[in-house]
Amino acid sequence: MPDVILQDVCARDGLQMEQRFVPTEQRIRLVDDLAAAGLTRIEVSSFVSPRAVPALADAAEVFRGIRRHEGVIYAALVPNAKGAERALAADADELNMVLSVSKTHNLANMRMTPQQSLEGFRAIAEMTLGAGKMLNGTIATAFGCPFEGPQQVSDVLGLVQSYLEMGCTGITLADTTGMANPRQIEELVRDVLALAGPKALTIHLHNTRGLGLANVLAAWRAGARRFDAALGGLGGCPFAPGASGNIATEDTAAMFSEMGVDTGIDLRGLLAIARQLPAIVGHDVPGQLAKAGLVQDLHPAPRPAP
Numbered sequence: 001m002p003d004v005i006l007q008d009v010c011a012r013d014g015l016q017m018e019q020r021f022v023p024t025e026q027r028i029r030l031v032d033d034l035a036a037a038g039l040t041r042i043e044v045s046s047f048v049s050p051r052a053v054p055a056l057a058d059a060a061e062v063f064r065g066i067r068r069h070e071g072v073i074y075a076a077l078v079p080n081a082k083g084a085e086r087a088l089a090a091d092a093d094e095l096n097m098v099l100s101v102s103k104t105h106n107l108a109n110m111r112m113t114p115q116q117s118l119e120g121f122r123a124i125a126e127m128t129l130g131a132g133k134m135l136n137g138t139i140a141t142a143f144g145c146p147f148e149g150p151q152q153v154s155d156v157l158g159l160v161q162s163y164l165e166m167g168c169t170g171i172t173l174a175d176t177t178g179m180a181n182p183r184q185i186e187e188l189v190r191d192v193l194a195l196a197g198p199k200a201l202t203i204h205l206h207n208t209r210g211l212g213l214a215n216v217l218a219a220w221r222a223g224a225r226r227f228d229a230a231l232g233g234l235g236g237c238p239f240a241p242g243a244s245g246n247i248a249t250e251d252t253a254a255m256f257s258e259m260g261v262d263t264g265i266d267l268r269g270l271l272a273i274a275r276q277l278p279a280i281v282g283h284d285v286p287g288q289l290a291k292a293g294l295v296q297d298l299h300p301a302p303r304p305a306p
Contacts, residue, residue, distance in 0.1 A: 002264035004256055005226045007041035007202065008034050008249045010277075011062070012077055014234030016046065016055045017245075020282050024058045028065040030273070030280070034231070035069040037269035039249075043075045043096065043228075047083035063090035075136070079110065084124040094134035094170070097121045101155050102145035105176070109140070118162055125166045136170035137163030138204065143188065144179030153188060160195050171196045172228065175215065178208025182218035189222040204228040205247050206235070207286065212247035213255055220261075227252060231270075232277040232285030248287035250274045258295055267294065 011031050015022050027045075034042050044066065045059035059076065066074065076092035078084040087095050099117035100106035106114045121137070128135045139159050144150050160171055173192060175185075185203075192201060203219045205212050205227070216227060233248035253265045274290040 002040075003225070003262045004220065005041060006039065006249055006253060006263055006265065007043060007075070007226065007228050008039050008231055009043040009204075009228050009246060010034075010231035010234055010249065012043040012045050012056065013228075013246060014230040014232065015281075016053050017234065017236045018055055018281050021055060022280055024061050024065065026280055027058070027062045030231075031062065031066045031074075033273045034270075035067075035072045037273060038263075038265040039270075040071055040264065041073045041075065041226075043077065044092070046077035046079075047086040047090075048077070048079050060086060060090050063092060073134070078124060080120060081123045081127065084127050088127060088131050088133065092133065094136055095124065095128045096136040096138055096172070097124055097168075098138040098140055098174075099159070100140040100145070100176070101151045101159060102141040102148050104147040105141045105145050108147075114159070118159070122166060125168070129167050134169045135167060136172060136202070137166070137168040138172035138174055139163075140174045140176040142173040143175040143184055144177065146177050146179070153191060156188065157191060157195065160192055164196065168200075170200050170202060172202040172204050174204035174228075175206055176204075178206035178211070180205070180215050181211060182214050185215045185218040186222040189219045189224050193223050198223055198225045202226040202228055207233060207245060207247050213251065216247060216252055216255070229253075231274055232281075232287040232290070234277070234281070234285060245286050248274075248285075248289065250289040251287055254289050254294065 045062050046056050047059050050057035073093045075094040075096055076087040077096045078087050099114050103113055110117050142156050203224045205215050229249040229252045230246035231249045233245040235246040250270050253263050256263050257267055277285050
């Protein structure tokens with residue numbers, strides 16, 4: 001068992017923000033390549049309305065086309081009961097429900113209050129658990145909202161408790177807009193771990209203000225052992241002004257590797273996939289490892305100046 005588990009969300013959270021539609025075959029290949037590189041958790045797509053997120057209109061086709069690797073969990077985001085039905089029909093291993101602790105952000109994203117979202121999720125929980133699938137509950141804007149500012153810790157903990165009572169096997173705390181700082185991360189992670197435990201908790205971080213990996217380190221020191229990340233650092237939030245991409249999977253894996261923390265990932269294999277990503281999306285990506293290379297990849301000494 002690795003010391004830390006990274007779940008790649010590029011195929012969903014990353015590609016949903018792209019202006020260019022990435023062909024289904026390339027999405028399938030991306031998911032297959034990530035699994036081959038040792039990723040044991042991959043968020044494949046989202047079963048949202050194609051009108052709302054046209055970039056993910058092929059979710060069912062992608063799930064049908066992937067080559068299932070033993071021991072890999074293939075997850076899907078679901079916004080409502082209809083999406084859950086489609087995800088279960090596609091044989092997703094885990095369904096991920098998302099609501100924002102911020103009322104303003106949830107109204108912009110889901111067109112309902114957080115409490116209304118929670119009530120709707122109960123039907124999803126019954127379907128998912130009844131089908132023998134895993135269920136994850138994500139709390140977006142857990143570390144701050146771009147419209148309301150800081151959120152009450154008690155509100156976050158209340159949603160964690162509600163998710164657990166619903167039967168969720170996983171809880172994700174999401175820094176949706178990259179507003180968190182290491183001290184805040186450490187304090188909230190410790191509070192939530194007292195309720196959920198390290199095997200259930202995932203931390204979802206964005207690098208909007210350059211604190212992505214610093215926040216990973218703070219969460220890890222507080223006891224978190226599972227993190228979302230997106231290949232190349234792709235992604236963002238369509239309902240949050242200025243919210244840039246997720247922490248990069250390859251950068252996060254490399255940091256842990258240099259620290260001697262096992263992720264179970266073939267770092268060179270992952271780096272090779274990351275270097276193909278700009279050609280897939282048609283532009284440069286924020287990830288740094290693909291540009292700089294591994295620390296152990298030394299270079300020839302320069303010739304002395306004449």
